[in-house]
Structures are given as C-alpha cells and as structure tokens.
Amino acid sequence: MTDLSIPAIRERLFNTSKHEQTTSRNSSNPFAKTSFKGNVLTADVFESSKNKVSEPSFTGKLGAIPAKSKLYMSTIVGSINNFGNRISQKFHAGIESINNFCNRVSDSVSGMWNTLKTTEVKLDFVDNFKDALTPGIRKSHIAKIDLSNDELYKSTRELFSGKVAEWTNSAA
Amino acid sequence: MTDRRTEKDVTNIIEGLRLNPDPRSIELLEDVGTNSSIDAIREMTSCALVRKNLHDSLKVVITNKGKGINDMSTSVAMSTINELLALQDKTEAVKILEDTVQMHSDEEVRDNARSVKALMALS
Numbered sequence: 001m002t003d004l005s006i007p008a009i010r011e012r013l014f015n016t017s018k019h020e021q022t023t024s025r026n027s028s029n030p031f032a033k034t035s036f037k038g039n040v041l042t043a044d045v046f047e048s049s050k051n052k053v054s055e056p057s058f059t060g061k062l063g064a065i066p067a068k069s070k071l072y073m074s075t076i077v078g079s080i081n082n083f084g085n086r087i088s089q090k091f092h093a094g095i096e097s098i099n100n101f102c103n104r105v106s107d108s109v110s111g112m113w114n115t116l117k118t119t120e121v122k123l124d125f126v127d128n129f130k131d132a133l134t135p136g137i138r139k140s141h142i143a144k145i146d147l148s149n150d151e152l153y154k155s156t157r158e159l160f161s162g163k164v165a166e167w168t169n170s171a172a
Numbered sequence: 173m174t175d176r177r178t179e180k181d182v183t184n185i186i187e188g189l190r191l192n193p194d195p196r197s198i199e200l201l202e203d204v205g206t207n208s209s210i211d212a213i214r215e216m217t218s219c220a221l222v223r224k225n226l227h228d229s230l231k232v233v234i235t236n237k238g239k240g241i242n243d244m245s246t247s248v249a250m251s252t253i254n255e256l257l258a259l260q261d262k263t264e265a266v267k268i269l270e271d272t273v274q275m276h277s278d279e280e281v282r283d284n285a286r287s288v289k290a291l292m293a294l295s
Contacts, residue, residue: 137181142188147196160189160204163182167210170175 137163182213190220198229206232206239214239215248222255227264234268234285235276241284253288257295266292 137159147153186205189197198221205217218240221229233240233252240252256265269292272285 136177137184137188139184139188139191142185143191145188145192145194147192147194147200153196153200156185157200157204160182160185160200163178163185164204164208164210164213166175166178167182167213168208170178171210 183216186213186216186220190223195226195228198224198226198232201229202232202239206236211245211248214243214245215251218243218248218252219255222252222259222265225259225261225264227268230265230268234265234288235272235281237278237281241288242281249284253291256288257291262292 142156145152145156147156186201189201201217201221205220206214208214208217218233221233221240224230233256236242238244241249241256243249243252256262259265266289269285269289273282273289276282276285
C-alpha cells in the first residue's frame with residue numbers, strides 16, 4: 001500500500017532521481033525519463049537537499065528570508081545606499097554653498113569697507129544750512145543794482161574782480 | 173582747494189549780472205568774467221551771456237577770438253555752443269553767426285561760426 005504520509009510524499013517529490021524508475025508513466029515521449037513531466041517542480045528542485053539552516057550565516061535572521069523578499073531587500077538596501085550618496089552629495093554641496101556664501105559676504109564687507117575708506121562723506125545739507133545763515137552775495141541783490149550809477153558800477157566791478165582774484169589765488 | 177564760499181559768491185555775481193537788465197552788466201561780464209584765467213569762471217560767464225540773448229551779449233561769445241565758442245578750452249567752447257543750441261529764440265544768434273561767417277577778418281572765427289550755424293540749423 002502506498003504510503004500517503006507527508007514525509008513520504010515529500011520524499012517522492014524532492015528525490016525524483018531515486019523514485020523515477022518506479023513511477024509509472026503513460027507517455028510516448030522518449031525523453032520522458034529525463035524530463036520533468038509528471039513531476040511537480042518547485043523552486044527548490046535544483047538546490048541541495050542538505051539542510052542549510054544549520055550552516056552558519058552572516059546574515060543571521062535574513063538568511064531565512066525567501067529569494068523574492070531578498071530581491072526586495074536588496075532593492076531597499078540599494079535605495080538606502082543611493083539615498084545615502086545623495087544625502088552626502090547634498091551635504092557636500094551645502095557645505096560648499098555655505099563656503100561660497102561666506103566668501104561672498106566677506107568680499108562684500110571688505111569691498112564696502114574699501115569703498116567707505118575711499119569715499120569722502122559730505123553732508124551737503126549742513127553746508128547749505130551754513131551758507132544760508134552766513135551773510136554772502138545774493139544774486140537777487142546783484143540783479144537789482146543800478147549799474148548806470150557810476151559809483152554802484154565801480155563797487156560791483158571791484159566786488160566781482162576781488163572774488164575772481166580770490167578764486168584764482170586759491171586755485172594757484 | 174577753492175573755498176566753497178568764494179565759488180558760490182562768484183556764481184551768484186555772474187547769475188545776478190545775467191538777470192540785471194542794465195546793458196553795463198554785459199560790459200562787466202566781458203571785462204572780468206571772460207578774461208579770467210579760471211576755466212570754470214569763463215564757462216559760467218559765457219553761458220550767462222548767451223542766456224541773456226541780447227545782440228551785444230551774443231556778439232561777445234561769437235565774434236571774439238579766445239572767448240565763448242572760440243575759447244581755447246574745449247569745455248568752455250562746448251558749453252557755450254550747447255547753450256546757444258538750447259536757446260528758445262535763436263533769431264539773434266543766427267543773425268550774428270551769419271554776419272560773422274561773411275564779414276569777420278579771422279578765418280578760424282569764421283570757421284567756428286559756420287560750424288555752429290550748421291548745428292543750429294539742424295537743431
């Protein structure tokens with residue numbers, strides 16, 4: 001009587017070479033003995049029948065993860081690596097941009113300082129206010145002088161000549 | 173360095189003489205202003221004479237060698253020409269320029285007057 005227990009079925013399924021000759025087939029295929037027809041193929045067909053669980057594995061618990069899951073895990077690990085690289089690149093780019101920014105700020109500050117050193121700061125409104133307060137020659141006053149009067153003409157000429165001479169002397 | 177006060181005083185005198193309607197103001201500007209050794213004073217005086225827009229004042233800057241448009245300083249000459257071109261009523265200036273081109277004894281003055289006249293016709 002055929003043994004239908006699970007270990008026996010498993011033995012027949014996974015050790016095909018041992019049970020091939022006793023398996024009855026209704027096939028005319030001359031390659032039937034070397035084909036897998038009539039047998040259930042699983043993913044573990046080409047794997048060693050030795051128990052791998054007992055072998056030491058550096059992956060530890062990951063060793064028990066199915067192949068499909070391993071693919072996912074490797075994808076995840078690859079993604080993590082990529083992410084890490086990108087983070088690293090971004091970090092370096094960030095550091096470089098900070099350096100550039102600092103250099104630019106430094107240049108701007110030193111440029112501004114040089115500009116300030118070479119710029120003469122003048123408070124024009126103070127000078128204008130001072131001029132308005134100090135008595136001076138007003139054009140409205142000159143415009144009203146009666147130059148037909150010889151005395152006034154002479155005094156105006158002396159005033160004009162004196163101021164021009166003053167400018168000439170200070171320029172020399 | 174020139175004192176700011178002096179510069180302002182000279183500027184005010186020149187501007188005051190420009191505004192003064194008395195014909196002797198032109199005489200003052202010509203005698204003192206256009207004969208100054210300072211370019212800035214000559215420039216201000218020439219511009220003031222042009223802005224008066226009178227026959228006698230325009231004659232000073234157009235027909236006299238070494239003054240106005242015939243000044244040795246380029247900046248003075250160019251400022252005077254610029255002031256002539258900016259005049260609203262150019263009739264008197266064009267008339268004096270034509271007379272100068274036809275009748276002046278100095279060739280350089282005639283050439284300058286001809287050039288300025290051509291510029292005024294274009295403006």
